[in-house]
Amino acid sequence: MSSGEIPPISCAVEGVVDETVLKRLAIETGIKIGTVYGKNGKSYLEKRIEGFNNAAKHSPWIVLIDLDRDAECAPPLREKWLPSPAIHMYFRIAVRAVGAWLLADIEKIADFLCVPQSSIPSHPEELEDPKSQLIDIAARSRKQIIRQEMVPRPNSGVKVGPGYTSLLIEYIQERWRPSIAAQQAPSLNSCIKRLRMIPYNSGF
């Protein structure tokens, strides 16, 4: 590949919030995100991972998924999904979910949700279910509007409130500091390190 400007990198994610996180990380690491695939949940990605891997033989690809409770830690899940990753495949797993990365910037998330910093867990990657933790924290917000947007109404049958997605997008784009969050979230830290390598490994 010839050196010069870095071409946009294709990626696949579970949902819109993950896409926003990846685009924020791209700014942080000096890469450019191109076409975004997926956004239909995790099982959608799992069924198509071989296709993404095939494309990654030819140009860089990022696939970002949540570990959830699918395995104890990231390596066995990586082995299950992608036993032989292609040369340009950057397969990243958030422990246990991208929500933990967002909680890891303790000062900003506390400020954004209007809760005391002491209510934010200091080791978010140890949480079993960071997303529901995020909702529980928002439920204790001093601001009614945060509770209305983030927390589902009783009997609504869903896990998040009506404004959850747009509020998190706002937080990620305008407040969240990946480099600070990386200090509390090892899987984010290694993801940032790997993304920084893309231009060198790809020979741009």
Add this chain to the structure above:
Amino acid sequence: MRESTASAFRFTHLYLENWRNFTKVDVDLQKRAFLIGPNASGKSNLLDAFRFLRDIVSIGGGFQAAVGRRGGVKPLRCLAARRNSDIVIGARIGNNECPSAWEYEIRFSQDKQSLPAIVKECVRKNGRDLLLRPNREDKADPQRLTQTYLEQINVNKAFRDIAEFFNSVRYLHIVPQLVRDPGRSVGRQDDPYGGDFLEQIAKTNNKTQKTWLKKVEKALKIAVPQFEQIEFERDPVRGTPHLKVKYTHWRPHGAWQKEDQFSDGTLRLLGLLWAILEKSGPLLLEEPELSLHTKIVRHLPQMFWRMQMRSGRQIILSTHSSELLSEEGIALDEVLLLIPHPEGTKVRLARDIQEILHLVQGGIPLGEAVIPHTAPENHFQMSLFEG
């Protein structure tokens, strides 16, 4: 961040009997309601119940006109209804704190001359009857039952709030061809199909018009590639209003196009964004996903929610799009499934269908869980159609 407007009034409950496709509907409504169902299951007809209430109180409207515009009592009555049974539309209006602040019910049929006649009209405020017809005067003069009290300014003072609320209902189903060629709907006002869309923009006061066009421009820049700028102008000779859009282009100053050259998707999105900016009563939308890219459609529910946080405005829409329903913040009591049945279409909340509840709780996107419930049973035979 925006202020909460949770207290704004909305339709909190709808009750129908023998209205078009439905023998009976009895359903709660949230701030957003998503109507899904197969073709001809009655999505538009359910929306039409709200439009009917608006027609009763609108200028140039009234009960007789509202029924007349729909072809009379007979075509309105559900085919599955028993002979000569009454048609009923009932609505509760309120907010989360007080869901039944107001109740309105109208029950009607036709008289011996096949003219629409009111059988019952009832208004309740906080559970207390303010009006119950037929009253003594109606019995003395049955002719009075050709008009509702709601539409008459001289008798509706005690419950004019409801009349004003019904009058604030807005229905939108932009037909791009009508926007491009407004000559087809000359003289129409508040045309839901967009015939006077440009006139409506023209009528907005200058400052608001500028601010709103800037907001629309910002959204269109995201959705429409190469889109750069939007401006409103009047034809200097004929005075007709026009929108023009600038696209980035190989020419250094870009290229301007007038609305007659806009794509269907651009026009529909324009209409949708404009309607959202208006701070009015409940907004009824037919398939807002039409002509739009699926990735844009996916963000509509969040867009609507943000609008509601600002204006408190209720939104009731019909859709066939599983993309639109894939937004994870859509609650299961916001989704109404219309399921056709020989005894009339049934309306059920997604929350009350156990299977959907279990699927969504297991992580399946809502769209994927509900759309199969609305597919026609033998849809696969469509591919055998030969003509």
